[in-house]
Amino acid sequence: MMVGAGSAVEAVDLVKHFGPIRAVDGISCDVPYGVSFGFLGPNGAGKTTVMRMICCLSVPTRGTLRVLGMDPAEDARKIKANIGVVPQCNSLDEDLTVQENLILFSRYHSIPSAEAKRRTGELLDFIELADRRHARVPELSGGMQRRLLIARALINKPRILVLDEPTTGLDPQVRHLIWRRLRALKRQGITLLLTTHYMAEAENLCDEIVIMNRGKVIGTGAPRDLVRRHIGRFTLEVPVNGGTAEREVRAGFDGSSCRIERFGDRMYVHADRSETLTGGIEALAGYEPVLRPSTLEDVFLKLTGRELSQDA
Numbered sequence: 001m002m003v004g005a006g007s008a009v010e011a012v013d014l015v016k017h018f019g020p021i022r023a024v025d026g027i028s029c030d031v032p033y034g035v036s037f038g039f040l041g042p043n044g045a046g047k048t049t050v051m052r053m054i055c056c057l058s059v060p061t062r063g064t065l066r067v068l069g070m071d072p073a074e075d076a077r078k079i080k081a082n083i084g085v086v087p088q089c090n091s092l093d094e095d096l097t098v099q100e101n102l103i104l105f106s107r108y109h110s111i112p113s114a115e116a117k118r119r120t121g122e123l124l125d126f127i128e129l130a131d132r133r134h135a136r137v138p139e140l141s142g143g144m145q146r147r148l149l150i151a152r153a154l155i156n157k158p159r160i161l162v163l164d165e166p167t168t169g170l171d172p173q174v175r176h177l178i179w180r181r182l183r184a185l186k187r188q189g190i191t192l193l194l195t196t197h198y199m200a201e202a203e204n205l206c207d208e209i210v211i212m213n214r215g216k217v218i219g220t221g222a223p224r225d226l227v228r229r230h231i232g233r234f235t236l237e238v239p240v241n242g243g244t245a246e247r248e249v250r251a252g253f254d255g256s257s258c259r260i261e262r263f264g265d266r267m268y269v270h271a272d273r274s275e276t277l278t279g280g281i282e283a284l285a286g287y288e289p290v291l292r293p294s295t296l297e298d299v300f301l302k303l304t305g306r307e308l309s310q311d312a
Ligand SMILES: Nc1ncnc2c1ncn2[C@@H]1O[C@H](COP(=O)(O)OP(=O)(O)O)[C@@H](O)[C@H]1O
Pocket: 018, 021, 022, 023, 041, 042, 043, 044, 045, 046, 047, 048, 049, 050
């Protein structure tokens, strides 16, 4: 294996069809070693399908894919030995305890039992589940089960950790605990590859993202750069209904360097400097406008006309 050379994952024009469904419709991306790389998009965008191809669980219809410098069609076993996978759905063994789940998985990877025990202890400490080591899976909360899945994915000391929606459905406290653990893993040099439909997750965790919509990449870069490039750093959000309000907002920013958009019953005025927008707060006070930093949700809305929370 070419350690340290090239990219962790490289895809060129990757396509996956399920009959007439174009789940992945020509995706290219380049994931350098050691970064935290995110695929952000709504349900149905094709994120899981991309992850499954990278994890050698699904065969591309077309295109080029290299994982750790290898071709999944030829080197699936070697790739699988060097990646850890946290699937979107819980795939733990319900009849086993926390510790037994990890030991079982270490056998799949042919890790000698003394070493497996040592790693299990370490990982349970790392993921803060040591005191639940003898609990069975159904006794664990959703957040604990997700943490156990992460520990399990780390048992083979992978170079790439793939996480499909790592915090979907979890409460904010658990979400932050998982984010902290993932940041710690990144500091250890592991490449993180994750999917999410939470813009806050992408903004908090990812050095680089691709924004996906309906099987295609519609934007790529560092979260902050994407926001700056497409939107500007600040957004004045104005609830409106009816044409008079819309005309008033547009007139208020006539001739300034703002970008103005309307989606549904809201208007968005974007600018790179907050001072450009502050005048509008008073002028439009009757509509209760809010001035805030722009987000990836704004970028997605601008590029697709839809919200991230809507299905693709
Ligand atoms: N095994 C499959 N058979 C048929 N259609 C599939 C299959 N897997 C995914 N799809 C379809 O491909 C599209 C993308 O799905 P998916 O990759 O799961 O999106 P995401 O993970 O972004 O929500 C969806 O329309 C989904 O219904």
